[in-house]
Amino acid sequence: MVTALFMTALCAASLYQSRLDAMARATETSRNLAVMAQRDIERNFELYALSLQAVIDGVNDPEVMRSVPRLRHEMLFDRAATATYLGSILVLDAAGNIVIDSGSDVPRKANFADRKYFAVHRDNPSAGLYISDPYLSRLRGGSPSIALSRRISRPDGSFAGVAMVAVDLEYFHHLFAGLSLGSHGSVALIGRDGAMIMRQPYDRHLIGRNIRDASTFRQFIAAPEGSFSDTATIDGVKRLYYFRNFPHLPLIIMVASAHSDIYAAWQHRALTIGSLMAVCALGFVGLSFALGAQLRRRMRAESELAMLARTDGLTGLNNRRTLGEILDREWRHARRTRSVFSLLFVDVDRFKAYNDTYGHQAGDDALAAVARCIGENIRRPADSAARYGGEEFVVVLPDTSPEGAASIGEKIRAAISDLAIEHAGSEYGRVTASIGAAAWTPDEDEDVTAVIRAADEALYNAKATGRNKVALSTAPAA
Incomplete structure (x- = not known):
């Protein structure tokens, strides 16, 4: 029954991992x-x-402005x-x-002094794009648009006007419509001030709405990019959000997949x-009741073999092979979570001279005592120790x-010294x-x-500067 429960738990863990x-x-x-x-x-x-x-x-070029309208039009506007x-x-x-219109040699009659972009450039000479x-x-029959604009300044820096181009929001609508988002997914382009520029699925009533008070938007502006799960205030659907802030434009692109779509196949x-x-x-x-005794004997034997394969017979610590697995697993975890990964290299000082003087049996006893000191000074379940080879x-x-790694290293060093062998x-x-x-943020x-090289170099430094000490790598840790 325990084995069956284990198999069920393993299946559950596997299913959870697949989730x-x-x-x-x-x-x-x-x-x-x-x-x-974004690109x-x-x-x-x-x-x-x-x-x-x-x-x-x-x-700003007088020769261009003195040209006839048709020629000036060709010089000012490219394809x-x-x-x-x-x-x-x-x-x-x-x-x-x-005063100049790319759509006609004769400018259309309109005034845009009431537009926000005009006021921004008029009042702020350094507004840029x-x-x-x-x-x-107003010129294209009420078509939803956004404007890209720049200030025009006179030689003395005073305000001379604005150059602007209107981008039809249908461009974003067409771009987003080609993305595969699932039946409940969404994608949106949002200004850093919270204005909704475009959203797919498209709803014209949402365009221009400001969402700066939404919990999702607060996370959008908290980091350059990232992902999180939240429930949308617009439609109440729980989604996985991925967002990126444009590095050179005041825009945020957001792609969200509904949890129901993500987990449907799972x-x-x-x-x-x-x-x-x-x-x-x-x-x-049912079968285990008939074969229980034999299975228990076999499991005990396999457990002993597995333990022997993973531990060092002299010290009882993990062996080199198991150390490789632990390093690989914990390194990947640290790289995924952006956490600090620390490592200690412990080397018994002048151990060859000890073996030559007291014999290999005494050397083995000393190594076992050192291993006990190491094991007794690492307390957290995630911490582990292994025999790397020799001493x-x-x-x-x-x-x-x-600092924490250096502190633990000092406890181990002091415990070994206190053995008074x-x-x-x-x-x-x-x-x-x-x-x-050594400590490292991968x-x-x-x-x-x-980090192995850094710890090894720190060990070499400890040896070179007098032994019986802890040396911390000077490599950046975070």
Whole structure:
């Protein structure tokens, strides 16, 4: 029955892990979609911004402005002005009137002094490229748009007007409609002030709404990018959100997958596997009553073999093979969680001289005593120790700061010294140990050998500066 329960728990753990994997895949998919949409928007906005700057440079060039309207039009406006979803590029004078219009040699009659982008550039000479909130275009029949604009200044720095280009929101609608989001997913482009520029599924009543008071938006502006789960205030659907803040534009791209979509396939698989596992577990319980005694004997034998394969026979600590598994697992965990990973290298000082003087049996006894000191001074379940080889030991300390690692190393060093095992070949007259400590916050492209090298160098430093001490690596830990 215990084995059947274990099998059931293992199945549950496997299903839970597959649930986590489904969430991880959804996060990665959302990230890829967000990056793709972000790059498309950045590329187009860069072209629009360059076109605006070219217009401003032309307006400030007297020769261009003295040209006939048709020639001036060709010099000021490149082919970007005819791009799909792009409105006219306009030059407004200091009063907000259109003075140059990419859509016509003769400027249309309109005044935009009441627009927010006009006021921003008029009142703030350093506004740079400004992206407006959504508005209804007066020149294109009320088409929902946003404006990209730059200030035009006179040689003395005073306000001379605004160069702007209108981007039809249909561009974002078309871009987002091509993304595969699932039946309840969503994607949105949001201004850093909280204005909703575009959202898919599309709802015209949501465009322009300010969501700065929503809990989701507060998380959007708290970091350059990230993911989290929350329930949308717009439709009440719980989603996994992935967001990215544009590095050079005041925009946020958000891709959200509904939990119901993420777990749909997993729920079907979990129901099928769980049912089969329950039937198998019941059958196994019935069989185990007949074979219980033999199975228990076999399990005991296998457990002993597994223990022998994973531990060092002399010291009882983990062996080198198990250490490799522990290092790999804890390093990946630290890299995933961005936590500090600490390592201690413990080396018995002048151990060869000890063996030569007192014999190998005494050396083995000394190593076993040192191993006990190490084991007694690491208390957390996540901490582990292993015999690295010969008289060297390694202590793995996940989620431990450099100061914490050095403190534990000092406790181990003091405990070994307090054993007071006679060692005539040591400058201290007793068995001592030198310890190298290193702490590291792993990057994506680093492996565990980086912190191993740092700890080894720290150990070498401890040896070179007198032994019987703890040396902390000077490599950056966080």
